[in-house]
Amino acid sequence: MAPIVAIGLHLVALLGGAAFVLQQAANANLRGALGSPFWAGLTNFLAGGLALSLVLIAIREPIPSLQVVTRAPWFAWFGGCLGALYIIGIILLLPRLGAATVVALFMVGQILTSLAFDHFGLLGAPIREVGLPRLIGASLMVAGVGLICVF
Structure with a gap:
């Protein structure tokens, strides 16, 4: 591309x-x-x-x-x-x-579910292995959402 x-x-x-x-x-x-x-x-x-x-x-x-x-x-x-x-x-x-908390929590739900869909090819999604970089990225997003929800 x-x-x-x-x-x-x-x-x-x-x-x-x-x-x-x-x-x-x-x-x-x-x-x-x-x-x-x-x-x-x-x-x-x-x-x-x-x-x-x-x-x-x-x-x-x-x-x-x-x-x-x-x-x-x-x-x-x-x-x-x-x-x-x-x-x-x-x-x-x-x-x-509040908007930020709801959107952040929905986003984490989407990210974690998307990683599972990618890794296992659920419901016909193309398989894309979840490696360490993607897990670190997801962890950072979860941590960021935690900060948004707490403050």
Whole structure:
């Protein structure tokens, strides 16, 4: 991969992280306005579904056939349910713990789970051995999150 492409992809990932925090703050505010984390979560998914629908229309993406849809593994269908759990969890936790603590704790959960997925190739993830450098990096992240959560 060309260095400029790699830099661009890393910047997109950083922007995704910023969007994640903005989304969580927006959802927490929506919860306050609607009085329910569940209505806020549903609104989040409906708005996201509408946005994706508009993108699909704009790029003229064809609807997958039933044959294509049925080839997905059984666990692929749980993504939306896990996304709902994720969104509701953050909506409930952010007002109580603060944005930095919630995002940091979720990030550590993501890092540790990702390392397991990489190392063991879980659910079809490509195997990438977890060596000492990655373990040290994860340990430093856990320590950093500990500092964020304590102070």
